[in-house]
Amino acid sequence: MPADPSFPHELAWFKSSHSGGNTTECVEAAFVPSGGVLIRDSKWPEGSCLAVSEGAWEWFVTAQARSRR
Template structure:
C-alpha cells in the first residue's frame, strides 16, 4: 500500500507529553511513511490532517527547543 493510500485514521497517532488528560488544546502527530508527517486537532480526529515533510516537522520541533537544525 502506498503512503498516499493509507487512511490517516489507521495510523498510530501521538500526543505531546505536555498534554494533560483533560487538556482541550492538543495536537496529535503521525508518521505516514517516509515522506509525510501528519498533524491533526485532537478534538476533531476525523477532520483532515495537515501534511508536512519530515524536514519541516524537524525544523519546527528544533525551533521549540531553541536549537538550529543541522
C-alpha cells in the first residue's frame, strides 16, 4: 500500500491499551480510509510507516489476544 508522505499526519493514530506507563517504547497504528493499517514508532512520528492489510492486522491482534490468555 503506497502512502503519500503527508498522508499519515492526517490520520487518527492510537496506541495499544496494553502500552505501559513508559511512553518511550510504543508503536502507534492508524486505520487507512481506503483499507489497511499503518504502523509507526511513537518516538518518531514523522518517520517511516509500515503498511499492512486489514487481514494481517486482524490476524496480529487476534494472535496477541490468544497469547495473553
